Amino acid sequence: MAAPIITILGGGDFGTAITLLLAKKHRGKTTTIRVWSRSRLARPLPAAITVTKKLSAALDGATLIINAIPSAATPAYLPAIRRARPRYFLNTAKGLVKGKTISQLARFDRRTSYAALGGPNIASQLVGNLDLPKNRAQRFTAALATRHVTDYRAIAALLSCPPYLTLHYTIDVYGVELCGALKQVYAMAFCYLLEQGALTEKVLLKKISGEVKRFLSALGADPQTFEATPAGLADLVVTCHWGRHGKAGAMLARGKTLSSITRQPRFAHLEAVGFLPDIQKLIKKHRLDVPVLETLLTTTN
Numbered sequence: 001m002a003a004p005i006i007t008i009l010g011g012g013d014f015g016t017a018i019t020l021l022l023a024k025k026h027r028g029k030t031t032t033i034r035v036w037s038r039s040r041l042a043r044p045l046p047a048a049i050t051v052t053k054k055l056s057a058a059l060d061g062a063t064l065i066i067n068a069i070p071s072a073a074t075p076a077y078l079p080a081i082r083r084a085r086p087r088y089f090l091n092t093a094k095g096l097v098k099g100k101t102i103s104q105l106a107r108f109d110r111r112t113s114y115a116a117l118g119g120p121n122i123a124s125q126l127v128g129n130l131d132l133p134k135n136r137a138q139r140f141t142a143a144l145a146t147r148h149v150t151d152y153r154a155i156a157a158l159l160s161c162p163p164y165l166t167l168h169y170t171i172d173v174y175g176v177e178l179c180g181a182l183k184q185v186y187a188m189a190f191c192y193l194l195e196q197g198a199l200t201e202k203v204l205l206k207k208i209s210g211e212v213k214r215f216l217s218a219l220g221a222d223p224q225t226f227e228a229t230p231a232g233l234a235d236l237v238v239t240c241h242w243g244r245h246g247k248a249g250a251m252l253a254r255g256k257t258l259s260s261i262t263r264q265p266r267f268a269h270l271e272a273v274g275f276l277p278d279i280q281k282l283i284k285k286h287r288l289d290v291p292v293l294e295t296l297l298t299t300t301n
Helices: 013-025 055-059 074-084 102-106 123-130 149-159 173-196 201-218 224-228 233-242 244-253 258-262 271-286 291-300
Strands: 005-009 032-036 050-052 064-067 088-091 113-118 141-146 166-170
Touching: 005 013, 005 055, 013 032, 013 123, 013 149, 032 055, 055 074, 064 074, 064 149, 074 102, 088 102, 088 149, 102 113, 102 173, 113 149, 113 173, 141 149, 141 173, 149 166, 173 201, 173 224, 173 233, 173 244, 173 271, 173 291, 201 224, 201 233, 201 291, 233 244, 244 258, 244 291, 271 291
Parallel strands: 005 032, 005 064, 032 050, 064 088, 088 113, 141 166
Antiparallel strands: 113 141
């Protein structure tokens, strides 16, 4: 059997974090790890990692392609990925594009198995944890969603690296991707309302949990994905307290406008900003009762 080739699309914060995790897992093995990035890498990578700006070179012969570029940019690269026909495609991007998740846009043929990753993992924390020995390292978890358990096992064999990253199996690919998008907008709403002192953290989380589950159910996903996997409530809480979207929500409460926030370099690629109109359309289409989210949308309009 040929040695696996893993390609990471995107040299940003999360793309390089996943690359460093893979480098640790596959150290001393024959696995080839490539990174495709058009711009400067977010952090240095080991010399054994192949970094290229040529997409065709990065995709050629890949066993597993891990998508770590923003969701809004991903559709432009899907045709090239389809032509490359990897055995597995793993999406880590969070967001909606014209109201759809990446899994709804991918349209891969049967030779490529689609998977999605979601969980409470901040890139900087993930990287810092890699320097610790196993007996002192924090246990990071993520939901790995695939439609078939055999695909889960194959991808997990390439990616899982306990305790640095432990994977939780779920079949709900669509639900994991929706949770990833919704946690961004709800982290903004949570921190906006918490900063204003309108509600306590406990009450807010209870209200948000109900709204997210109604959202998932209305869109055809499993509402239990939010409570039963790391891609749901756990990811939301981490994003609220340590993620950029949570910090942006707090800034809105202090009187900053969304446009002034996104002009700051750290918040320039705040993904939720791009799909807030999609969220509004979905609320209207499905007649959803989501007062917490409506408060944020009223503020950002």
